[in-house]
Amino acid sequence: MKLLVTGGAGFIGSHLVRSVLADRVPGLEGARVTVLDKLTYAGNLANLGPVAESARLDFVPGDVADAPLVDTVLRGVDAIVHAAAESHVDRSILAAGDFAVTNVIGTQVLLDAALRHGTPRFLQVSTDEVYGSIRTGTWTERSPVAPNSPYAATKAAADLLALAYHRTHGLPVVVTRCGNNYGPHQHPEKLIPRFVTNLLRGRSVPLYGDGGQVRDWVHVDDHCRGLALALTEGKPGEVYHIGGSTELTNRELTGRLLELLGAGDERIEHVTDRKGHDFRYALDDDRIRQELGYRPRIAFEDGLAATVAWYRDNEPWWRPSVVD
Ligand code: NAD
Secondary structure (H helix, E strand, O other): OEEEEEOOOOHHHHHHHHHHHOOOOOOOOOOEEEEEEOOOOOOOHHHHHHHOOOOOEEEEEOOOOOHHHHHHHOOOOOEEEEOOOOOOHHHHHHOOHHHHHHHHHHHHHHHHHHHHHOOOOEEEEEEHHHHOOOOOOOEOOOOOOOOOOHHHHHHHHHHHHHHHHHHHHOOOEEEEEEOEEEOOOOOOOOHHHHHHHHHHOOOOEEEEOOOOOEEEEEEHHHHHHHHHHHHHHOOOOOEEEEOOOOEEEHHHHHHHHHHHOOOOHHHEEEEOOOOOOOOEOOEOOHHHHHHHOOOOOOOHHHHHHHHHHHHHHOHHHHHHHOOO
């Protein structure tokens, strides 16, 4: 099996690559992995450090929107996990151009190449943010997309394109949508790493608005197991939600981080809320649990403590990209 992981030097992609090359992913044992990554500010080759010497890894620096390059890279590929994206909502509010090019055009370029090469499997890695915001209840895979941020709009567009290539051309596409991920190797611009690295540096943590927004947290290892299940056993043309089961307000999450780092509430700095900030995301993930046997394994308390410990132990990794 030859697997192409786009965005494999980022947070989630690199976790999947390390797991596959360590043969920790059922169904993908022995797979060879090609990583295609542009190494934007969010990509970091150090994320692949532990597997850099693996004879089963091939790293190709480059852009998913570069059609001739993608055409070459796709030769002989059995399955694509498309995780490359511009992924930070705040950046998409400031400037959405890169989001449209990478997330939408990049996906279309990959889909076209997969079609030409007859690639047997295409996994589009997506997010609960495509649905917008929900006060109560949960979204199912049949809920309509209604994205609010430019980031979410480009992800929704990419998902719809991917599903259209299945319906129109029969391309064996599967789409996954997951909640907020956390774990090691996440860029310090994202909430948990940002707060942890601020606290480790003796700084305050910038909490948006009243901190009442609700998010469902999924450990990146659980997400990757869900991705692998959807890739190997998911039904083409279908969407699968990957949920976590730990819903917290940002204020509650901040409280847990302060506690883990031995800091008090005086370290919270309330800052102007994000424009158009979605109040709550919530996925019904019954389908992947019932049909593919998925279960999240990492208890949030354990995963969060281990994540904090990882950042405490890996300052050389985060220091160059820390956000002030
Ligand atoms: P990330 O920002 O950490 O990593 C993105 C990677 O993509 C980086 O290595 C970057 O260099 C690469 N990249 C960016 N533009 C590229 C381009 N044009 N060509 C090739 N490579 C490019 O993101 P992440 O958090 O690992 O997210 C991965 C995927 O998972 C994204 O599609 C994202 O939408 C989705 N997702 C993320 C979360 C989350 O909480 N982080 C939740 C659900 C879904």
